[in-house]
Amino acid sequence: MRAEIVQQPAVKDERWTHGLLAAQNLDGGWGYREGQDSAIEPTSWALLAISEMGREHSLDREKRAGASFLGRNQLSNGSWPTVPKDRAGSWVTSLACLALQGLGGWAPQVDAGLHWLARNWPGEGGFWWCLRHRLFGQPQLVVQDHRLRGWGWTSGTSSWVEPTAYALLALRAARGSTSFLARVDHRCRLAQAMLCNRMCAGGGWNCGNPVVYGAAGHPLLSSTCWALLSLGEFMDQADVRRCVTESLDWLERSYSQSPGPGSLALGALCLKAFRRAPPTVGPALSELYERNRFLGQVPVLAWASLAVQSVPRWLRPAIPAST
Amino acid sequence: MSYAVPSIKPSFQRPPSRVAIQRAASYEANLAAIISETLAEFRLDLKGRSVLLKPNFVGADPQCVMNTHPSVVAAAREAFLRAGAATVVVGEGPALERDTEGILEAIHLREYLGSLDGAFVDLNVDNVWPVALRTRASSVKRLYLPASVLRADCVVSLPKLKTHHWAGVTLSLKNMFGIVPGHCYGWPKNLLHWAGISKSILDLNSTVRPDFAIVDGIVGMEGNGPTQGQPKAAGLLVMGDDPVAVDATCARIMGLIPERVEYLRRAGILLGNLSEKKIEQIGESIASVSQPFAMVREFEFLRANGRITEPRSV
Numbered sequence: 259m260r261a262e263i264v265q266q267p268a269v270k271d272e273r274w275t276h277g278l279l280a281a282q283n284l285d286g287g288w289g290y291r292e293g294q295d296s297a298i299e300p301t302s303w304a305l306l307a308i309s310e311m312g313r314e315h316s317l318d319r320e321k322r323a324g325a326s327f328l329g330r331n332q333l334s335n336g337s338w339p340t341v342p343k344d345r346a347g348s349w350v351t352s353l354a355c356l357a358l359q360g361l362g363g364w365a366p367q368v369d370a371g372l373h374w375l376a377r378n379w380p381g382e383g384g385f386w387w388c389l390r391h392r393l394f395g396q397p398q399l400v401v402q403d404h405r406l407r408g409w410g411w412t413s414g415t416s417s418w419v420e421p422t423a424y425a426l427l428a429l430r431a432a433r434g435s436t437s438f439l440a441r442v443d444h445r446c447r448l449a450q451a452m453l454c455n456r457m458c459a460g461g462g463w464n465c466g467n468p469v470v471y472g473a474a475g476h477p478l479l480s481s482t483c484w485a486l487l488s489l490g491e492f493m494d495q496a497d498v499r500r501c502v503t504e505s506l507d508w509l510e511r512s513y514s515q516s517p518g519p520g521s522l523a524l525g526a527l528c529l530k531a532f533r534r535a536p537p538t539v540g541p542a543l544s545e546l547y548e549r550n551r552f553l554g555q556v557p558v559l560a561w562a563s564l565a566v567q568s569v570p571r572w573l574r575p576a577i578p579a580s581t
Numbered sequence: 582m583s584y585a586v587p588s589i590k591p592s593f594q595r596p597p598s599r600v601a602i603q604r605a606a607s608y609e610a611n612l613a614a615i616i617s618e619t620l621a622e623f624r625l626d627l628k629g630r631s632v633l634l635k636p637n638f639v640g641a642d643p644q645c646v647m648n649t650h651p652s653v654v655a656a657a658r659e660a661f662l663r664a665g666a667a668t669v670v671v672g673e674g675p676a677l678e679r680d681t682e683g684i685l686e687a688i689h690l691r692e693y694l695g696s697l698d699g700a701f702v703d704l705n706v707d708n709v710w711p712v713a714l715r716t717r718a719s720s721v722k723r724l725y726l727p728a729s730v731l732r733a734d735c736v737v738s739l740p741k742l743k744t745h746h747w748a749g750v751t752l753s754l755k756n757m758f759g760i761v762p763g764h765c766y767g768w769p770k771n772l773l774h775w776a777g778i779s780k781s782i783l784d785l786n787s788t789v790r791p792d793f794a795i796v797d798g799i800v801g802m803e804g805n806g807p808t809q810g811q812p813k814a815a816g817l818l819v820m821g822d823d824p825v826a827v828d829a830t831c832a833r834i835m836g837l838i839p840e841r842v843e844y845l846r847r848a849g850i851l852l853g854n855l856s857e858k859k860i861e862q863i864g865e866s867i868a869s870v871s872q873p874f875a876m877v878r879e880f881e882f883l884r885a886n887g888r889i890t891e892p893r894s895v
Binding site: 289 | 703
């Protein structure tokens with residue numbers, strides 16, 4: 259029973275804005291739901307969303323408080339943990355960097371976060387891992403090139419599509435503003451190749467296993483959207499353009515079938531970023547909000563808010579004029 | 582708190598366990614009555630308690646071949662409320678898909694529960710507390726776990742009767758992977774795979790052992806489970822207060838030898854009864870309902886007539 263998507267002008271649902279703002283905690287951060295403890299990921303998404311809100315909203319105080327929460331919870335090695343009480347750097351480092359980059363005044367923190375990202379390799383693909391995998395692994399179970407490495411959800415585990423995409427977006431957003439990025443160019447190319455290698459047959463991505471036991475994996479909307487948006491930087495390469503085109507075609511065919519607001523919002527945002535002119539999703543999202551209030555989830559509120567606004571600069575792909 | 586309750590005893594010190602095998606021909610059957618009758622047999626003290634039902638919701642599959650059917654979830658909720666529970670909440674943290682609401686809408690959970698508001702908690706994004714694991718089979722020493730699970734007086738595992746291409750089978754113990762929060766460990770919860778699936782299942786269940794298990798075997802999954810297998814109509818609900826005994830019974834129903842499933846063998850040492858001699862069957866006998874499930878080639882050795890050649894670890 260999915261909400262119907264219709265061709266209408268963009269609809270901004272003020273309830274999402276109010277929902278986002280109401281969920282900000284006194285410590286400046288956001289929890290995953292209103293009333294929950296503040297965490298890095300929802301704070302980052304909320305900041306990214308309210309940074310794109312138009313002039314009708316003066317949200318400087320909220321942005322300052324949110325950025326300050328992120329600044330306070332950065333670890334000494336430059337990374338961010340998923341929750342403030344933890345001491346291990348994680349995938350949310352990319353999102354915190356993206357959120358702070360957009361606010362200005364946080365360059366040292368962003369620089370430290372990006373340096374940590376550049377140093378943080380996943381567990382697979384190293385010499386000993388490859389040797390063990392070759393001697394004891396079952397290569398027929400999964401079909402992917404383990405030499406191509408991106409980023410994992412937690413330190414020292416495998417590369418997956420979404421954390422790799424977030425890291426590429428964070429590094430791309432900083433390009434030109436920090437000097438060390440030229441040195442991580444090779445790392446970014448490796449991650450881009452990993453994403454292309456992990457694409458499902460027929461386009462789209464799931465969490466990162468396109469084939470298991472000989473069976474083709476089904477793509478998922480949110481993983482596909484983030485992979486596509488992160489590959490926007492590499493559109494000058496023919497193999498990337500092929501992956502992107504095939505996956506955008508899949509996304510165009512599939513996203514309106516999504517029964518969930520998170521996937522619907524990200525699908526619309528992604529198609530808009532690649533100028534595929536998606537139908538307006540505002541009314542469909544409003545209907546879903548009416549139904550379950552997005553389960554009260556701050557990241558979904560933020561994605562819905564982003565989906566009905568202009569595509570943020572940090573998500574715009576570099577599409578060559580000839581395509 | 583549920584996670585503080587279980588005492589880890591070696592198998593020779595444990596009393597026998599009871600497992601109920603009940604026939605349920607379809608999801609239209611009076612499942613609440615079947616579950617209520619079984620709960621009465623087990624005499625759980627549920628008066629005024631908070632109950633968390635942990636189903637297995639893996640993906641947006643409207644046919645619910647890969648997911649615990651919502652009619653089983655709704656029936657369990659009704660049965661636990663009838664038995665005196667003060668609150669019954671459904672909690673799940675899907676392993677592969679971030680869009681939890683999309684899964685819930687695809688399987689029409691709202692239509693079975695009335696409203697999701699207050700009735701469902703997404704364990705992937707719940708508040709978390711750090712918890713030291715009670716066993717150290719894997720390299721993981723502690724995990725952040727959802728407050729909704731740790732606060733519940735009674736945790737009920739509600740898995741699907743399925744094969745699993747990494748673990749052999751996925752039943753009430755493996756189902757507990759879903760309580761591990763995605764926002765801390767990702768989609769999938771790769772830390773647990775990296776630390777070893779079987780060892781992680783033991784560590785997790787030694788820390789948060791389900792107080793009761795209800796396995797949805799009305800339509801299970803065989804072959805390349807947990808998501809790409811084929812439906813297998815078994816027409817059963819398997820229930821009990823020892824999740825190891827419940828899983829062992831399910832494995833036997835599937836035509837497998839539970840002692841050959843690595844995580845069950847480990848769990849049988851510390852967490853519950855694995856041996857058929859220490860499990861009293863209520864309702865149907867295993868022999869009367871047993872039907873072989875198709876397995877991927879690497880797990881053929883789990884079968885009663887399969888070669889004992891375990892797959893190499895990845």
